[in-house]
Amino acid sequence: MKCDVVQDLLPSYADGLTSEESNREIEKHLKTCEKCSKYYREMTGEVPEILPKADVTDAALIVGMRKKRKKVLIAAAFAVIILAAALVWTFTGYSMGSRNVLSSDVKLSYGLKENGAYLELTPKGGELEFNGMTENIEDSSGNIIGTRTYLKALSFRKGLFVKGSMGWENEMAGDAYICEWVLEFSDKTITIRNGELISEENISSSEQN
Template structure:
């Protein structure tokens, strides 16, 4: 079964940056072969990125002022230095403000499960004008932390939601990013951490939702 266009378009930024798994790449490319609208959408995204790079490359240098007396030159130099200092301060403040993230409250996040092609994808959508991120806990298996940050108005944001997915071989087997399969049972859960609480989702329930949308895979209850 093909993924719908909305899911594909949400995955395209990560696909362009090479952050998606081989299974996701295959599903995206199969969808693009049969969907002209999504192919056009991908071309527009790539054109935007190419245009931004071209603008940065072709910036013109400002010509220096000439034939100014020493006093005027000193004043201009002082003003320019002050302007540079202000710009540096503003840039630093802006970088800090829009670059920092924090653990999101559950009330600020809407979670949904999108299942297709043996893949169960958890979608975390911000309820405010922020951008969400999913961070895997390196110390605990199948544990993720939902963080958020402010959206930079000077940068084009293709997606504000965050995603985390699993590819299931059957209801008792999940495929890892390294291509190796891992057995799961009724005790295995995905732990989702917010600032105010922690939620868990059964791995087998995620497998059932994913495989229910994949007619090519069947399993016994």
């Protein structure tokens, strides 16, 4: 059979309307004619059963490889999206600090060590910025009996790679010497004296604003 005759018969062949003799001739032609075989595949949307076994296996293998490749590409796309989101969160958190710094944003460590007192602040998942000043504590006669350091929390910047603690140590000249830190957060003021917590005063909403 010629190609134009076979292509005219293929719709009837696909619907099972051709005779057995015609079927044999059509199938014989499709095995040797790539053009008509391709036309048949496009018309039916599937690999015909009359193709040689090796061709059917190769076609199934190609389909399987395409599906596997698609899954790999989807997984890679998700990984890229997650990584990009993490990087954006990290660097955005570093550059945009919140001025509403709560006492719960930090972990306080304090106490006595050798001849002095110490204070350490460790931010929880971010970086703290403080402003401070130190003044002398005098008795009624004007004698210096200690120091008082005021520390005000200015901002808290969240991020994965901005963690870091800060600490202070003051030497105490005698048992009567006073070493005091006053930490001001948005929600409360904390006073630590000679390595001990002295007071925690809550700040009202109106004062915060």
